[in-house]
Amino acid sequence: MPDNLDDRFRSLDEIAAPDWRARTEAKLAQAGALGPAGASPQRGWRPVPLAAAAAVLVAVVAAAVVLRGDNGGDGPAGDRVLVFDGLPQGVEFDGFLVCPPVMLDISRLDADLELEPPQEPVTGKDDASPYVLRWQQDGRTVRLGYPVVDFPLLAVLFPTEQVEIDGRSAVLTHQTDSVLLTMGDRNGCGGFEVLVDGDDAAAKSLALAVAHEVRVSAPDSRVEVPSVVGLDLVHAQDALARAGLVSDQDRSFGNFTDPEPVLRQDPAAGSTVAAGSTVALTMQPPVVTSTTIAPPVDGVVLPVQPQPLVCPPALLDVGDIVFRSQPTVAWANAWEWTDGDMNKVVHLSWPSREYVEGDRGVRELTVAGRPALMHDGGDGQDLVFDTGLPDGPCRFVEIDVFDPGSSAAREARAVELAGQLHINPPRPAGDVPDVVGLDVPAAANKLARAGYIPDWGAHPALSDPPAEPPADRHVTHQSLQPDGYTVRLDLS
């Protein structure tokens, strides 16, 4: 059964890991870094450059084709670069643009340019990307693109230095096998990045020379603003970029992966504006109030996921909380929403396993008159407090607040949210479902969706890690308790 992922992953221990120490020494010897006792190089190894920017630039590229055809080999390089209103005739993309090609003025570069081929399927907004141009120069591969707009994934920290090019400040990052020059705004279309193979003086000189020739500027032309209302962010950005326009969306309302429609755009569709202008996008409802989400029950307004529930969602009255993004009820009743921007996340749930991780200490306190624990997870505060409901899986509620601010600010926000959260009395709908014979997660889910609280004997105290319903045990008998909503489950 997949319920216990720890067990599942332990099955990997059955696969014998090879001893790759000799391979490491071979690499050191190959690089001349190991003394004479180093092992001889192994055959078949292809060095993989540890180039963070290359990987970032390359991995997120969505543009798909090499410029070809009508721009062909004739004429100066300036004739073939992407200084045009939109994409050139005959160029096909199977990815999505973020920044308009029209603004990346590389007409002074003399190189045989091509677009970086696609790397990964584009499925969500996080996968949309700037496009990247690539060419060979002085025996090196050079890549040029807009700064990446994405979450950093796996970052290796490399030494950097500030450089100045024509009075403009830039950052040069020395990577293992490359140098990355970043000019201007890293999170938008107002700058660019140059990546050159090799981390030596020649690579640095080449990066500086390329940067000297590149400008980010809009052509002197006017374009019509397309309509992007109703499109998700990826498609809206792409449509605007193809029209030569820059999109600017309030990312604070964003979710992490789910496409969200554009509600408004400014300027409006049909307007004529200068190429390179910014079109402001408003994504999904900027503020969701209680009136649009209450009552939080199955299938009404909140998108309750089909995954098993443990407690009835209607127990938590979130009517006084003002959400900054559309909250969702996720697995095991976790509500989540962003709380100001994408790095500020709030989870509201019955305690989850994660709350004991990254422990920087736990202290007791009283919140809204209820016993509570505040756990400092380092960059997130987890507040667990007693609801006053009967013992069982729904007695304690957890509010996790993550944001880059201070612990004190996160703690204050958690306490504020706790004060705005009200515990509804359980209101079962209809008769108690028959759950005898079901495994405990299935029984809990069935009862929770009917408004009943399952009680399989797990009565964690406030300071205990929560106990998930055991998937390997089944209900042999059920009994409704005198309170009218707790269903006691006897297990096999």
Add this chain to the structure above:
Amino acid sequence: MQNARTVDRDELAPFAEAFERTHERLWRALLAYAGDPEVASDAAAEAYAQAVRRGVAIVDIDAWVWRAAFRIAAGELSRRRREAPPVDAPDVASVEGALGGSAEALELLDALGQVSDRQRRVLVLRYVGGYSAVEIARLLDTSAGSVRVSLLRARRTLRSLLEDHDA
């Protein structure tokens, strides 16, 4: 190789200790991430080799090596995708043929190959690496909040995929 330097063998002691501490876990994590034992071995070895070349400049060898190894594996997977038709799922058959492993393990690798790259990373770091959300956030240079969100969704996806396998 640029910036190569000679490493005294005495300098290798901390790296050897780190190797003993983590080499099996790291390799399995890379296998689960990349689905290819050759990529796992090469990425792990290259990461350690690069770490050794940096020597005392690295404060936390384990963290550095894990970060670098995953970055290298990701780079290799990207390179393969560039040069060959996209292969999203790990090559489970190669694992089965080369290394053995139970049906449960192979099903898991197969399922991991079907989740997104980001979700696969957090799952592997969590369940094979044994890292907490906070530690994963440091490894991924992101916030613990986003790691937990990714983990929440990744677990949901993986459970669903494994249920399909079990059905």
